[in-house]
Amino acid sequence: MKWLLQFYCLFSCLSGCFPVMAVEPDMLLKARFVARFVQLTEWPPPPPAQFRYCVAGNTPLLQALQQTKLYSSQGEPLQIEPIEQPIQALTCQLLILSLDQHAELSRWQQQLMRTPVLVITDNSEAFHSLAVIGLITEPDGISFRINYSLAQQRGLKLSSQLLKLAREVI
Secondary structure (H helix, E strand, C coil): CHHHHHHHHHHHHHHHHCCCCCCCHHHHHHHHHHHHHHHCEECCCCCCCCCEEEEECCHHHHHHHHHCCCECCCCCECEEEECCCHHHHHHCCEEEECCCCHHHHHHHHHHHCCCCCEEEECCHHHHHHHCCEEEEEECCEEEEEECHHHHHHCCCEECHHHHHHCCEEC
16 A cells, blocks of 8 residues: 555656646637538548648647547547648648748648649638638637638538628638
8 A cells, every 4th residue: 555655746746747738728729610510611522531631830739639539520630730831731631720931831832723622721821822711810719711712623512601700711
């Protein structure tokens, strides 16, 4: 019994020594928005064997997505992967892109031009060049805007509910 108490004390001390990766509330809220966007979007056939979330450039949002239990509209758990190259995004159904260098955005834009990938970003330039949904951080919370013509070009069908909730549809 004494060893159990010692183990508990040691474990309690050690657990306080290692910082737990705290995720900002804004990032958790963005992760929940992303989960909802997936439920309100329809991809062209054929359906993928496994739905893939990909994240490029935004580690805090990746951590928030990993902490949020995410499921597809069919109730299947979602695979979340960090990626670094545009070619890797071709097998993703959803790409969260948080890059701000113009040259990098151009490379991603060329690769994703007509692919059925739902690209979501929190960067204004990325939204205008290649994203379907742009997340906007405002003083009173998070909102989003939609590039509807780009969604149509990519063969994505956004629900009317999603379009109504958007701050702006272009």
